[in-house]
Amino acid sequence: MHTKNDSLIKSSRSSLLAEANRCVSCGLCLPHCPTYRLTLSEADSPRGRIAMISGVASQRIPMNARFAEHIDRCLTCRACEAACPSQVAYGQLIDEARDMLTASLSDLPEERVIRKKNGFKSWLEKIFIDKTKRFDLLRPLIHLFQAVGLQEKLQQSSKVKGTKLGLLLSKLSLIRFPFHRWQEVYPAMGRKRGEVALFLGCVARLVDAETSISAIFVLNHLGYTVYVPRAQTCCGALYQHSGRLTKAAYLIERNRKVFAGLNIHAIISTASGCGSHLVESCSQHQGKNFSAPIMDINQFLAEQDWSEVKLRALPKKVVVHDPCSMRNGLRASIYPYQLLARIPDIEILELDGNNFCCGAAGTYFLDQPEIAEVLLNDKMRALAQSVETSYLVTSNIGCLLHLASGLSNQEEKVEVLHPVTLLARQIGIQ
CATH class of the missing domain: 3.40.50 (Rossmann fold)
Incomplete structure (x- = not known):
């Protein structure tokens, strides 16, 4: 007896195979792949991974721990896509392959070996990533944690050294603007040119408020009123690239509804990872675009008239x-x-x-x-x-x-x- 899940899996794998079969194994991607450059293993190259994905999707090879290892080693940097003469959507293939790997045992035959989720990372995502308002509450606490030297002490602790927590702490930079609170609207200065919205993201909202504050400041000086909707959340890229496509799509839809009521020229992203995911979510779901174009802050600002804004010299x-x-x-x-x-x-x-x-x-x-x-x-x-x-x-x-x-x-x-x-x-x- 076939279930609805069986039909969905079959349809997904057919789509996966169709895209994988567009790869002609020419090898032009190899010099551009960071993992192939380091390991010199065909299994850690784009065409090698595509061959494995095709094999698993057609059930010619098993979905086992070795398959998961080589798929997980991919950075999803997509340098191979830029070099590919066949324009294979490699990033999409990897995301969908990881979606297969994160499927539950009830959706796949028992003999499949499914990779274990990283418990620490999953906990962080569940508690914070799609509940981004919590980042605003957490920011002053982390600032205090850093100010009294607890971050450094914890990093040096024998119980933390070498763990995922220790690694995460090593990447946690000094929190600036810990008590900043976002307004819903930041009015334009001088001659008004239009209205835009700012996408805050999740990690950046916690550890890099300075970039968002700077973006608002520059946009205001160029004559743009900036809206910062309170209900916005994570873009979903972290979920997308770990194979949880349904969760990623849910967050995109949440954000789409949040920005839908604004009469704006553009939705500005300061993190290219977020911006890329938001843009591609629109292209992959035709007819479900955001209410305004998603634009990276660099591109939006580079295309503006700067004649009324004075910049100080920087001989650096x-x-x-x-x-x-x-x-x-x-x-x-x-x-x-x-x-x-x-x-x-x-x-x-x-x-x-x-x-x-x-x-x-x-x-x-x-x-x-x-x-x-x-x-x-x-x-x-x-x-x-x-x-x-x-x-x-x-x-x-x-x-x-x-x-x-x-x-x-x-x-x-x-x-x-x-x-x-x-x-x-x-x-x-x-």
């Missing part, structure tokens, strides 16, 4: 890191450079190796810490080659925290921040 060297979601998801990596070029006397450099992932990749640094650390060290070596660098800018919160953690023990002080934060400082934010 600024190195730009391109997040994978910006380069391979949004295909908008040029905009931070264009935006920063508006600052007088600035020297802008591209971080060497920008075509490779930094290793943050959502929660990848928690799930695959060894590979994440190797990729982070590559970025640190590249940055060390840029003499007298004052700032490293990046447009995604995960990358920002990961890169900042790599610099925390280095003698040379390089500040890691979002391009819009640097821009706001040169306009005069206090």
Whole structure:
């Protein structure tokens, strides 16, 4: 007797096979894949993973622990997509493969080996990720936790060292603006040009309020009123890339309803990971778009008229890191450079190796810490080659925290921040 779940699984696997079969195994993706570059294993390459996904979907090979290991090693950086002549939707394939892996035992034959969920990460997601208002309550508590030295002491504790909690604490930067409370509306300054909404995200809302505050400040100075809906929540990207597609779709729908009542020109995202996921959720669900275009803050600002805004000179060297979601998801990596070029006397450099992932990749640094650390060290070596660098800018919160953690023990002080934060400082934010 076939159940409804059986039909859904069969339909999903047919779709998966159709997309996987578009791969011609040409190998042009191989030089662009970070995990293949490190392991030199075909199973850790895009075409190797696609072959395995096809084998599992057609039930030619088992869904076992080895399959899960190679799928989980993928950073979903999607550099392979940009190089693929057949335009295979590799990111979608990986998400759907992880969806198969997270299916319950009742949905699959008993002999399937299903990977165990990371209990600590699952707890964090359940408590906070889609209940983002809690981040505003947690921010001052974490600030106090840091101010009295408890974060450092806990990191050094023998019970915490080497655990997921210890790793997470190592990425937790100093909380700024701990007592900031979001207004529903931030009125434009000077000549009014329009109205936009700001998407706060979840992790950024907790640890990087400065970027959102800076975005509002710059948008206001350019003549835009900014709305910040209180009921907005996580974009769902963390769920999407861990294979929980239904949960991710639920959060997208929640956000769609929250922003639906606003008469705005655009919904602005300051984290390229969030922005990429929001944009692609619209393209994958035609007819269910948001009420306004989703735009990365860099692109939106780069396309504005700056004739009425004065920027102070900054005779410093600024190195730009391109997040994978910006380069391979949004295909908008040029905009931070264009935006920063508006600052007088600035020297802008591209971080060497920008075509490779930094290793943050959502929660990848928690799930695959060894590979994440190797990729982070590559970025640190590249940055060390840029003499007298004052700032490293990046447009995604995960990358920002990961890169900042790599610099925390280095003698040379390089500040890691979002391009819009640097821009706001040169306009005069206090």
